[in-house]
Amino acid sequence: MSVSEDRPFTLVSGASSGIGRAIALRLSPRRALILHGRDAARLEAVRKDCADPPAHLIWPCDFRNASQVASALTDFMGGIPAGIEGLVHCAGIVHVLPARSAGLEAVMESLNVNYVAAQQIAATLLKKRVNRARLRNVLFISSIFSRAGARGHSLYCASKAALDGLMRALAVELAPEVRVNSILPGAIRTPMAETAMADPEIMARWQQDYPLGLGQGGDIASAVEFLLSDNARWITGQQLVVDGGRSVNLSLK
């Protein structure tokens, strides 16, 4: 199947690697996808790994520069009359810094990628002249850090909390046409977590902290599939924690 004039798309941001890539591969047999990332070559590689590659499009855009996201997406939408029915915002960035070293550049980068881009995309997709009221489903890939603290992660925690605040507000404002939810993954085996996983001490602690062990991208893709489906038709405004039990584990040893 190739790109169709009347089959609406699902936009997956941050699809070049890790969780976003796993989500794209999982959704690709049944949905026409727009794969977003920074690097066109890497996106093309993901598209080729998808089921039915000709059915999907790529949209390279650097979310670190948030002021261009809305206009870039509006231009891009000009070429796809079928519009976008689903948004999965998976693009994310982590700066590990002591709170006292969190300079404005790192603050803005974290906010722009993790939160502002999601807000700007959602706003753009809600404009009738851009997307013809096609949007039905919004999913933000947040983090269990949205509801907790971790030393050195103040920017990540704050930006993910902002994302979840937006999620609840949109869920109320956009009902009943659009459902809006977020998924809060724990530690997943991805390039983002690679440095931490290479550290035997951190790995040993994670083995203790995660009752079900570390997760895989596919575990998040399964939750995405569910929340995008009609099986979740009465679920909106929710944070779905998918963390192998990490956030409820209070074991001392």
Place this chain on the structure above:
Amino acid sequence: MNEFCEQIADILDVAEVKGADVLRDFEEWDSLSVLSTIAMLDARYGINITAVDLKDIRTVAELWDLVQARKE
């Protein structure tokens, strides 16, 4: 190496560090500083080191040598 020293000084919350300075002698060289250093080396120099690698590092200059070695 000047820029590198500034980045380490920033993590350690001191005005400046010199090559011969011993990392463990700094009050702020704790697990969070180690984590920050690892993240900084990844972001600024594109190299992946672990906390285990850092255990054998004594001075700022030794850390710089490790960065140079990993870059090659």
